[in-house]
Amino acid sequence: MSLKHTILGFLSWKNMTGYEIKKYFSQLEFIPWQGNNNQIYKTLLEIEKEEFVSKKTVLQDNYPPQKVYSITLKGMIELRNWVMSDPELPMTKNTFIMQLAWAGSMDNETIFRLIDKYQYELQMKVSLLSEMLKRKTVLPDRSQKEAYIWEMLWHNRINLFQSEINWVTQLRNGLVNK
Amino acid sequence: MSLKHTILGFLSWKNMTGYEIKKYFSQLEFIPWQGNNNQIYKTLLEIEKEEFVSKKTVLQDNYPPQKVYSITLKGMIELRNWVMSDPELPMTKNTFIMQLAWAGSMDNETIFRLIDKYQYELQMKVSLLSEMLKRKTVLPDRSQKEAYIWEMLWHNRINLFQSEINWVTQLRNGLVNK
DNA sequence: GCCTGCATGTAAGGCGTTACATGATTCT
DNA sequence: AGAATCATGTAACGCCTTACATGCAGGC
Numbered sequence: 001m002s003l004k005h006t007i008l009g010f011l012s013w014k015n016m017t018g019y020e021i022k023k024y025f026s027q028l029e030f031i032p033w034q035g036n037n038n039q040i041y042k043t044l045l046e047i048e049k050e051e052f053v054s055k056k057t058v059l060q061d062n063y064p065p066q067k068v069y070s071i072t073l074k075g076m077i078e079l080r081n082w083v084m085s086d087p088e089l090p091m092t093k094n095t096f097i098m099q100l101a102w103a104g105s106m107d108n109e110t111i112f113r114l115i116d117k118y119q120y121e122l123q124m125k126v127s128l129l130s131e132m133l134k135r136k137t138v139l140p141d142r143s144q145k146e147a148y149i150w151e152m153l154w155h156n157r158i159n160l161f162q163s164e165i166n167w168v169t170q171l172r173n174g175l176v177n178k
Numbered sequence: 179m180s181l182k183h184t185i186l187g188f189l190s191w192k193n194m195t196g197y198e199i200k201k202y203f204s205q206l207e208f209i210p211w212q213g214n215n216n217q218i219y220k221t222l223l224e225i226e227k228e229e230f231v232s233k234k235t236v237l238q239d240n241y242p243p244q245k246v247y248s249i250t251l252k253g254m255i256e257l258r259n260w261v262m263s264d265p266e267l268p269m270t271k272n273t274f275i276m277q278l279a280w281a282g283s284m285d286n287e288t289i290f291r292l293i294d295k296y297q298y299e300l301q302m303k304v305s306l307l308s309e310m311l312k313r314k315t316v317l318p319d320r321s322q323k324e325a326y327i328w329e330m331l332w333h334n335r336i337n338l339f340q341s342e343i344n345w346v347t348q349l350r351n352g353l354v355n356k
Numbered sequence: 357g358c359c360t361g362c363a364t365g366t367a368a369g370g371c372g373t374t375a376c377a378t379g380a381t382t383c384t
Numbered sequence: 385a386g387a388a389t390c391a392t393g394t395a396a397c398g399c400c401t402t403a404c405a406t407g408c409a410g411g412c
Contacts, residue, residue: 001371002273009280019391030279032271036373041393062381064391083277084288087296089303090272092338093210095180096265097331101208102187103261104324110262118265125267145356146282152349153275156342160270163341164334171330178323179399197363214401219365240409242363 003033004043004052005082011053011071012079013140018044018067029129030153044069052078100171108175115172122165129158181211182221182230183260189231189249190257191318196222196245207307208331222247230256278349286353293350300343307336 010021018040025035033039044067047053052075058066071079096118103111133154141147188199196218203213211217222245225231230253236244249257274296281289311332319325 002276003371006276006279009276012280017391018393030272030275032269032273032276033371034373037393038374038395039372060390063389064379066391079280080284083281083284084292085277087274087277087292087299089299089339090270090274090342091210092268092270094208094268094334095210096268097208097334098180098184098187098210099261099263099265100327101184101331102190102257104318104321104327106258106261114262114265121265121267140282143282145353148352148356149278149282149349152345152352153279156272156275156345159341159345160338161267163337164268167330167334167337171327174326174330175323178326181399195363196365211399212401215365216367216402217400238362240362242407244363 002082003039004047005079006031006033007040007043008047008052008071008075008079008082011069012076013142015068015070017069029132029157047075050078051075108178111175112172115168115175119165119168119172122161122168126158126161126165129154129161133158180260181217182225183257184209184211185218185221186225186230186249186253186257186260189247190254191320193246193248195247207310207335225253228256229253286356289353290350293346293353297343297346297350300339300346304336304339304343307332307339311336 006025007021010016010024018037021044022035022037022040025031025033025040044053044055048055048069051072053069053071055067055069058068060066099114100111103114133151136151139147139150141150185199188194188202196215199222200213200215200218203209203211203218222231222233226233226247229250231247231249233245233247236246238244277292278289281292311329314329317325317328319328
């Protein structure tokens, strides 16, 4: 589980409440978790117990009290070790290709309808991601290097969907005379 | 959950035992489930209850009895409907890019070590997948069209990892002067 | 003697999701 | 009047994984 380390990452950037972390999770496409309440608040309690973070309760008027978390030295070391640990290969769950796997006995018209829908969705996603990158809503840029890396994280997503579009185009062309 | 439909897909190809289905799951890289006992045998019971499949117990000497499943007409219709249903976008879980996200404050030597390891693993994967495609161990090819589609399924995986390699190469080059 | 293949299943637990719960304020 | 924002949390459930369990046959 590296959800824990992703949260530590955000807290290494700046102090935050669970609510704020949750917002980042939903805004950043490349995070593989949705960042729902259960995940965030449970994990925060857990890493507090492990002494990777500490919290301060801040009272506000007109709004409910906040629990502001900050990373400890122990947490920084944990994060650093994880960042440098051996990377895993990405895992993809693509149900479309499982649909395709059993579409071989259908007529081309039906298959093309399926393919075109998929391609359209992919195209929409690429447009959306490109928009998000342009706006550069959220990115830690404590240094030129970090800003560059975060830009590349967005490009990673875009490239991935773009290469899927290329593949599906090739697939479609190949099917024409089959 | 489309694990169910993936199993139905295999049974639309030919009659099989749970054990055999399990083998296909582990051999086919593009299936997003591992196909462990719990998944397969539980799902088989479930789709039997739904009357998508029927089973026959076949006794063998020297080996334990087999439960051979075959798809029903109801199951074929269910499969067909699923195949033609609106496709979802692929979901990717890439922990490497989360590691990268918090690597911005490290020196390039450290980052390059991480990147190079990732790139190496990706390269290994591409080689392995290419080998598997060459050998064409498993593929239903009831028609020219189906054989083409299944070849393209392998290419989908290969392309995906290849485009990740391209991205990571670009990333590395961009980091040199940062 | 030990591992692998054949063949079926169960148990336990982790991870992730949706939905529920509260309660004030501010925007439409 | 109703929805959204701020802010925290809990409950229930489903999916998926690892590990456990059995037992015979054949190869090294």
